[in-house]
Amino acid sequence: MSSRESDPRILVTGFEPFDRDTVNPSWEVARALDGWVCEGAEVKAVRLPCVFGRAIEALDGALAEARPALIVALGLAGARAEISPERVAINVDDARIPDNAGRRPVDAPVVAGAPTAYFSTLPIKAIVRDLRAAGVPASVSNSAGTFVCNHVFFALMHRLATRHELASARGGFVHLPCLPEQAARLPGVPSMALATQVEGLRTLLRTAYTVRHDVREEGGQLH
Ligand code: PCA
Numbered sequence: 001m002s003s004r005e006s007d008p009r010i011l012v013t014g015f016e017p018f019d020r021d022t023v024n025p026s027w028e029v030a031r032a033l034d035g036w037v038c039e040g041a042e043v044k045a046v047r048l049p050c051v052f053g054r055a056i057e058a059l060d061g062a063l064a065e066a067r068p069a070l071i072v073a074l075g076l077a078g079a080r081a082e083i084s085p086e087r088v089a090i091n092v093d094d095a096r097i098p099d100n101a102g103r104r105p106v107d108a109p110v111v112a113g114a115p116t117a118y119f120s121t122l123p124i125k126a127i128v129r130d131l132r133a134a135g136v137p138a139s140v141s142n143s144a145g146t147f148v149c150n151h152v153f154f155a156l157m158h159r160l161a162t163r164h165e166l167a168s169a170r171g172g173f174v175h176l177p178c179l180p181e182q183a184a185r186l187p188g189v190p191s192m193a194l195a196t197q198v199e200g201l202r203t204l205l206r207t208a209y210t211v212r213h214d215v216r217e218e219g220g221q222l223h
Contacts, residue, residue: 008069009041010043011066011071012072012201013045013152014028015047016048016049023181025194029176029201030046046059048073049100050100052103052151054101063166071169072174073149074173074174080141080177081137083136084138084175085138086143086144087124088117088120089150091117092109093107093109093150093151110151111154111155118161121172122172122174122208123208123213125140125219128217136196140219149175153172153173176197177191
C-alpha cells in the first residue's frame with residue numbers, strides 16, 4: 001500500500017560503504033525498509049555519502065523532499081554486537097580515518113556557533129526495551145563517536161531544534177553491527193544477520209513512531 005502525498009512519512013537514512021569496505025549494513029537495512037508502511041506512515045530510504053559536509057547536504061535534500069514526521073539515521077559501528085540507539089550528538093568533527101573524499105577534519109565544529117550537544121528525541125529506552133522483548137540484542141549508546149555518523153546526527157538534531165517546518169518532527173541516530181559477511185573478513189568482530197537487523201528496525205520504528213514519552217529505565221555505562 002502506498003501512502004498519499006499528505007500522509008505522514010518516516011525518513012530512514014543509511015550510509016554508503018566506507019573505510020574501503022564494500023557494504024554498509026546501514027544502507028542495506030534502510031533500503032529493505034523503503035516503502036514499508038509503519039503505523040500509517042510510509043518509510044522513505046535515502047543513502048548518504050560518507051563524506052563530511054556532503055552527507056549533510058544529502059540529508060537536507062531528503063528532509064526537504066520527504067517532509068518527515070520521524071527521522072531515523074542509521075550507521076555502522078563495526079565493533080558493536082547490538083543495535084544501539086544513540087543518546088547524544090556532539091558538535092565536533094575529529095576523524096581518525098579519512099572519509100570517502102579523503103577529508104579528515106580535526107576538532108572542527110559540525111555547525112559553528114551551535115550548541116555543544118543535543119539529545120536524541122527518539123524514545124531510546126523504550127526502543128531498547130522493545131528490541132530486547134522482540135529477541136534482538138540492543139543497548140543505549142552514550143557516544144556516536146566523532147566521525148561522519150555523529151556529524152549527520154548533530155546536523156539532524158540542530159535542524160530539528162531550529163527549523164520551524166521540522167518543529168513537530170522527532171529524530172535520532174542508531175548504530176548497527178556488522179553483517180556476517182563483513183565479520184567473516186574480520187575474525188573476532190561481532191555481527192548480526194541482515195534479516196534480524198531489518199526486523200529490529202521495524203520494531204524500532206513502531207516504537208519511535210508511537211511512544212511519545214520515553215520510559216524511565218537504566219541505560220547508562222560506567223565508562
Ligand atoms: N559509520 C561511520 C560513518 C558511516 C557509517 O556507517 C560512523 O560511525 O561515523
